[in-house]
Amino acid sequence: MDLKKLKPVFLAVIIVFAVVGVTLYMGTYFSGLLFILLALVLYAAFRYYYDGKEVLISLLKKGLQGLMVPVIGIVIAIIIGAVVMLISNYDPVAAYKALFYGAFVRNWHISVLNAAPLMFTGLSVALAFHAGLFNIGAEGQYYIGAMAATYLGLYVKLPPFLSLALIFILAGLLASAWNIIPAVLKVRTGAHEVITTMMFAHIARYLSPIFIRANGGDPATSTHAYVTTELPESNWLPRFNAFLPDANYRLHVGILIGIVVALLVYYLLYYTKVGFEIRAVGENKDAARAQGISIGRSILIALLIAGFLAGLAGVNQVVGLDHKLYQNLDANYGWNGISVALLAGSHPIGVIFTALLWGALDAGGQYMARVTQTSNSIVEIIKGIILFLVVAKYIYAYVGNRIRRARKKRRAEAKEAV
């Protein structure tokens, strides 16, 4: 039997398991975890069989190394959080029980709902980081995407999936257009994108109340002054309970789109010419330029794609969750996207997990506050500590060196003693 020929079949089976597993799991069917684990085990066997033991081991090693810093950060943050709770007379055990039960079991659907927009804004910031740019204005691009999606959702009447596709693409493009001026200013004059995208974010945020009033939120005719008219149901994103009857009625498939987009961004960055140029410019402008790569073009492309991705976060909220645009200037999905990207080390696949973690901590925090009367701000403190411990990577290098040095010294002393 020639197993070489079966390679694509084998791979297809793994992908099917992974897709089924992820879909079930995101739809709060925890049996999906089994499929995901199965897919992982099969993938390991696949690499072992076709590439050999060394490749598999180095792959596992790389994976574990990548996980080390975040896991340590999370554990330490949880410990410090416990200390804070002890000092302020809360019961950390009860609180954490509630936090994790709420985040990953009871209210997992809220975690998933929280994670979807963060995944898009996180990807936006992460992609810009690869070009050496800080897209701090993802918050503004989010509002542009949300407004565009609302407008299109209200007035576009096409067959359901066609109009959804159109909304995603057009609203994304508009959000990306919101980054054109900062991008051109950056390329032509060197104006720093942190300043310009931030200012543009401010403008976009405060455009939203005006937009809402113009689209149904008029106090004279509407019952509610701070929300637009509802989108027709044909322009709503499908929900999990359409095919998974036990899923929460609000849970929509935006998270799956987010995961697919994360995979696309990964592919773009690591397997295409455009992504290669973006990374080269981000790592070393001078060397990239000396090899004929246009820095301006890469910056422009990166900022436009970043705008597109952040805009999708807004689309996702409108067509997926709310089906109308609320006046809410404190959603902060853009700002939180920065944390999500930093925590993921700007890796697109990492963003999937950090967005879910952030979403879960928020959901769990609310549950914890309700059940144990522990202040929700504990969760924010934990988030801050995690971020600090993960981003400040040099701490680990420092501690690692100290430990190594001490060990060596002890060994040398032991030798001398003999």
Add this chain to the structure above:
Amino acid sequence: MSKQSERRVILETRDIVKQFPRVLANNRISIKLHENEILSLLGENGAGKSTLMNILYGLYTPTSGSIHLNGEEVQFHSPKDAIEKGLGMVHQHFMLVDPLTVTENIILGAEPGKGGTIDYKQARKEVVELSEKYGLHVNPDAPVETLSVGIQQRVEILKALYRQAKILILDEPTAVLTPQEVDELFQVISELRKGGVSIIIITHKLEEVKAISDRVYILRGGEMVGERITADTTTAQLANLMVGRDVVLTVEKKEKKAGDSPVFQIEDLRVLNIKKFPAVDGLSLEVKPGEIVGIAGVDGNGQSELAEAIMGLLPVENGKISHLGEDITQLTTKQRISRSISYVPSDRQRFGLVLPMTIGENIMMGYHDRPPNSKGLRLNYSYINSHAEELSKSFDIRTPDVQNPAGKLSGGNQQKVILAREFSRDPTFLLVSQPTRGLDVGAIEYIHSQILAMRDNNVGILLISLELEEIFSLSDRILVLYEGKIVKEFKPEETTDKQVGFYMTGGKE
């Protein structure tokens, strides 16, 4: 030389070991410095010389071993401790504040005066006295940025002497000097010795060791491999000790007749630097196929602007650049690369490589937009990596895996990655800038032979180098660059380094 052993030992290291993560930089190194001695520490890059000196100067703590000063064990926790005990160090890259005057630079951190005030009069007087005592002539009021590199080095030496240094460590002191300045430096060193200062010179240049030092220690791979009285040894012996095998000191250059019609021409080129000052002004030259044209000059006379203008990285203010008879002045860098123009930049880590990217990615960069490196939008990594593997064999790049980041390679291997990329693209014209900067003898030998092989393959080569030795051993013609102009042309066999140096520093007939 029996006198040597009678002299008092003032500085000694005993069994110094310095272990870095994964690298044993110094393995039981013991050296002795006698009073009034000029001592050389010879070794290739990575031999452990700089580590040892940084330990002596208090920048590193040794893993084990001890330092003895005048017979007494001392421990330096920072350069401050070392300076207090009378050690001074002149780094390869000067640590001067450009806009401040000579006096201000010298007293910086050790200012005379009471409380928060500085007694400038006193300071100036002390500086003048000091410079007269050792024959280190400088204008105490000149801002440092107006001084030549050689004079700036004097300021560094004065800085150490001002802090009562009795032992002076010079790290690669001649790396940036012209031949004339080297002679002057050697005179200064002799003066210093007369004035009671003992000196350690760190170097990888054999001539330097022979010319100035009394005694030499040779380091290789972190180990002490020999100690010689300089007068009793030859440069060939020293070279063999340093490299650990027989080395050809000069590469063999075959006779070759250059082609007739030039492959590359520059006419009346004018290029502004970032400060909008004409760095290249009225420069013309031509390169024929199969010849190496060497541009000799002191750093900062327009070399980098010339190279960047040739590659389209700096705009041309005036003049014409042509390649194979066609005007390319207005072409983009990308178009020039596509026209079989190759470029080995002087700063390999800044302009040559993207260090966090893999060796394979670095090799395909620039040609990443065409088959077989990419098809449509997609990069073909299986080709990219197998191609990089082939090239790392033929260019002797030592790495376990071409998917490792280029930043993990040694300097010599990084340079080989750039050579592999540029030379494998079948160039007709090759711009090579400082190809061996900071590399060890073995790597230099290899890179020189590769450049000559390109010449023998009828490639026209423009070589920009600050190392006169390199210019002489490779060039078929030497052009002297001074203040953005070609001021003189020589044939290497009809001139001397002194003569070229004279024109490099602005000398006129």
